[in-house]
Amino acid sequence: MGNLLEHMGIERDRLHFSWISSAEATKFVDVVKEISEKVRALGPNKKLVKDYN
């Protein structure tokens, strides 16, 4: 799925897959931090967005 989105021109770093147990609070924090940083670096997404106006 990620590969096809990337193929279509959606930046790879916008899609993340992770497996985190409910007991792994620190892993959750780390993953979310990493995702936020990567997505912030990319800036707002303009692709595959629907404009309702």
Place this chain on the structure above:
Amino acid sequence: MDTCIKKIRELSAELLEKGEVQKVIGFAQGTIPMATSPIAIESKQDTEKLVFNSTCGLNLANYASKQKGKVAIIAKGCDSRNIVTHIVENQIQRDQIYIIGVPCTGMVDKSKIATLFEDEITGFTEDGNTLRVTSSSREEILKKQDYLRENCLYCTHKNPILYDVLATELVEEQMLEKPFPDVDRIEALDTDAKWQHFENLTKNCIRCYACRNACPLCYCPTCFVDEAGPQWVGKGQNKTDVNTFHYLRAFHCAGRCTDCGACVEACPMGINVRDFTRKLNKDALELFGWEAGLDITKRPPLDAYSPEDPDDFIK
């Protein structure tokens, strides 16, 4: 291919006469040159209506399921792979279908031929590798090899995978050093150029769904695009909705698409929707060593779990 139609008619007549099958699903001549349409015949006399030539680009596996009784079907290499997929996915039972296999030498790209003429094409005949195409103003003699559809150029399964009888001798399969040059070209683009490529690709799409309807994989009773509650995707011409339709339809075909080209054949706007599915076919081969419809005993990779499945995308 002219000789094989004799054999196809003979086999069909025999099957119908003996009552071994209720119907034969094949191709009939269309109303304009270079057009053929699917036909289901039930009597020996009607076997005369059957044709087989290089314009039979649709995939008859699409019509094989949901039939009552036993049917015979004419199957090229790709069609037979979709029949295998149908059997694996329980859309049809093996003993419900009699497969008349036709080793295939490729189907022609009708739009490419049409671009050679300013006026309407009025005649099309073929003899082996030679095509004779006429319009009201002139005639062109073409080499079939130069006018094959793209999916046929890259086809490595011209011979039927599964059949009960063959209508002609098996043909030699090609080995490709690079089986996905078209996908490689898109992969080499940068992110924005990729996006632009697909924006351009789908910009003329009119959401007629001919591609979906021609595809043997798209047999869901209600397609996600037709669903109203919830409405997964808007129904208009909004760009994002159009792209969502194409993206998701392609993904539903992941590991199942045989690159038969019926979707492209059916598109009235000349859109090569295979640009979406080809990427998934390439991934299926590279990540799972999988090509769809080759084995009646194996489920497609996204349908089955194996501890060896690649999982490096999960962090």
